[in-house]
Amino acid sequence: MTLRLDSLGQRYGDQRVLHDITLTVPDGQLLCVVGPSGCGKSTLLRTVAGLQPAREGTVTVDGTPVTGVPDQLAVVFQDYGRSLFPWLTVRDNVALPLRRRGLARAERRAEAERILERVGLDGAGRRHPWQLSGGMQQRVAIARALVCRPSLLLMDEPFGSLDAQTREDLEDLLLEVHRTDGTTIVFVTHDIDESVYVGDRVVVLSPAPASRIVLDLPVELPGGRDQIATRGLPEFVALRAEVGRAVRGS
């Protein structure tokens, strides 16, 4: 799916949050959005998700203006603990979005198990979210987002509160999903290293108020991504420095 923002502006009352954001995310691109706290990253995602109407400008998905939650869209939030239903098993949490598809219960469960295996949670389907670690819960949230095979995936600081090892594992899981499914992904993070590691492209927003795009950087790195080797590449270090300078405004 191709996502297009055209002169997008957002405000809350008198507070101008986003200003003149123009951006095209081609089908299958993994775009990272980085910016200081409060610059409007979550607001941007909520607008793309159709949860909040654009105050200025337009958002289109495959040429159609977004007026409500687009079909084929899935969202993963940072706050995985609150996004899962504690009274449902892991498998039923993951299967929930399939209800709208009219699949029979057995089919929903089989599909949920298949996705759980893909995110490395085979065997956890009968447990409840509160019986899992934070990293496992976030895998469940990712599985639930993937179960409907979305064409557009929005992720709002999804790994922000995880320990470093779990975070790296989930970054690699995301890259694997992106490689095999070709999903268009908008990934919000405040972590500069993470943006360069997972992104095909990094967009940096200026500080509040009236945040705008101050850097739009393609990420071209040789070879496949590897947590140790990639982060040591001179190209990676140079891109990280460029994003860092843009975030700091210098």
Ligand SMILES: Nc1ncnc2c1ncn2[C@@H]1O[C@H](COP(=O)(O)OP(=O)(O)OP(=O)(O)O)[C@@H](O)[C@H]1O
């Ligand atoms: N529903 C709302 N009503 C009023 N103001 C809001 C609302 N949501 C966000 N804001 C304000 O808009 C600005 C941008 O918020 P937003 O959450 O989009 O930023 P962010 O870049 O995602 O921040 P962070 O990195 O801290 O999560 C902030 O000043 C915030 O207080």
